[in-house]
Amino acid sequence: MKKFRRIGILTSGGDAPGMNPCYRAITRCILAGGAQAMGIRRGYKGLIDNDMKLLGDRDVSNIINIGGTALYSDRCKEFTTEEGMQKAIETCRENQIDGIIALGGDGTFRGARDLTDRGIPCIGIPCTIDNDISSTEYTIGFDTALNTVVQMVDRLRDTCESHARCDVVEVMGNGAGYLALYAGVSVGATAIITKEIPFDEERLMEKIIASKRAQKRNFIVVVSENMGKGFTEAIAPKIEAVTGVETRYARLAHVQRGGSPTHRDRMTATLMAHKAVELLYEGKSNLVICEHNGVIDSMDISFALDFDKFYKGKLTTEELDAMPADVRAQMQAMSDRRLSSFLDIYKINDIVSN
Numbered sequence: 001m002k003k004f005r006r007i008g009i010l011t012s013g014g015d016a017p018g019m020n021p022c023y024r025a026i027t028r029c030i031l032a033g034g035a036q037a038m039g040i041r042r043g044y045k046g047l048i049d050n051d052m053k054l055l056g057d058r059d060v061s062n063i064i065n066i067g068g069t070a071l072y073s074d075r076c077k078e079f080t081t082e083e084g085m086q087k088a089i090e091t092c093r094e095n096q097i098d099g100i101i102a103l104g105g106d107g108t109f110r111g112a113r114d115l116t117d118r119g120i121p122c123i124g125i126p127c128t129i130d131n132d133i134s135s136t137e138y139t140i141g142f143d144t145a146l147n148t149v150v151q152m153v154d155r156l157r158d159t160c161e162s163h164a165r166c167d168v169v170e171v172m173g174n175g176a177g178y179l180a181l182y183a184g185v186s187v188g189a190t191a192i193i194t195k196e197i198p199f200d201e202e203r204l205m206e207k208i209i210a211s212k213r214a215q216k217r218n219f220i221v222v223v224s225e226n227m228g229k230g231f232t233e234a235i236a237p238k239i240e241a242v243t244g245v246e247t248r249y250a251r252l253a254h255v256q257r258g259g260s261p262t263h264r265d266r267m268t269a270t271l272m273a274h275k276a277v278e279l280l281y282e283g284k285s286n287l288v289i290c291e292h293n294g295v296i297d298s299m300d301i302s303f304a305l306d307f308d309k310f311y312k313g314k315l316t317t318e319e320l321d322a323m324p325a326d327v328r329a330q331m332q333a334m335s336d337r338r339l340s341s342f343l344d345i346y347k348i349n350d351i352v353s354n
C-alpha cells in the first residue's frame, strides 16, 4: 500500500450533475485511508494558481443532492503548455500533493496522464452529460441530463399534440449521439438524428407524412448537436414545407447540464470515487475509472485516450500503422461492440416509433 500525505481532487471541463457526490465520496474515502484531502478549485487553473484548501469531513456535507461542482470548473489552455504544467507541478510540491483524482472528460484525462508522466500519480473519473468517453459505457451526469431532456420534451409533446405540430429538439452530446439516442427512445421520438447514423431526409419526411395520414398529431424529432451548427434550424422549415406539419425547433442547451443528480448518478459517482481512491492507495495510477456491463473497473489512461480517438476515427493512417496488430485488433473489437449497441437501440426506436 502506497503512503500518501495529501491527495488533491479537482473537477475540470464542462460540469456534470454527480460531480458533487463524487467529490464528497472521494474526500471521505481519502480521509478514511489516512491521507489528507485537498480540494483544488477551478480545475487545472486552480492547480496553477494555487487555489485550494484542505478538506475535513464536514466540508463535503450537504452537496450530495446539488448539481454543478462545488469545486468549480474551468477549461484551462495554460495547462496544455509545458510552462503551465511545470507551474502545476510546482504547486503540488509546495502543497505536498502526491496524488490527484481528476473528474471530467477526455481533456481532463490528458492532463492527468501528463501529470502522472511527470511524477504526480493521477486517476481520472469520467464525468460528462454527453456519455462520449469511449473507454466507459457510462459517464457520471448522463442519467440526470437524460431525465431533464425527457421532462422538457414531454412538455413540448403536450403542446405539439394540442396544435398538431412537430418540434425539432436539439440536445447536447458533444461529438456523440448518446443523449439524442437515449432521450429519443424515452420520449418516443418519431426520428432521432445523430452523426453515427447516415441521415436519410427522404425517409424522415415519408415517416411524418405516413403518421399524419394515420391521424398522428404530435411529432418529436430529436437532433444531436453532433450534426453540426445550423442543422436543426435548417431541417425544421424543410419538414414543414414537405410534410405540411407546422414545425418549431428548440435547443435545450445548458439547462441539460444543471439540476440535482439522479439516484443513478449519485450511486455511480460514489462507487467510482471509492474505486479511484482504492486504486490510488494500492499504488496504481494513470488510470481512468470505467463501467462495463454494470461493473466498475479501470483502464490505462493512454490506452483509453487512444481508443477514444480510434472509435471517433481521429487517428491518422500513420498512427494506425504504428499500432501493434494485437492492440489494433482489440480496439477494433471494442469499437464494433460500442457502435453495434448504439445501432441496435436506434433500430428498435425505428420499429416502435411512428
Ligand code: F6P
Binding pocket: 014, 128, 129, 130, 172, 173, 174, 225, 257
Ligand atoms: O461536454 C459537455 C457539453 O455540455 C457539450 O455537450 C457541449 O457541446 C459543451 O459542453 C458546451 O460547453 P460550454 O458551453 O461549457 O463551453
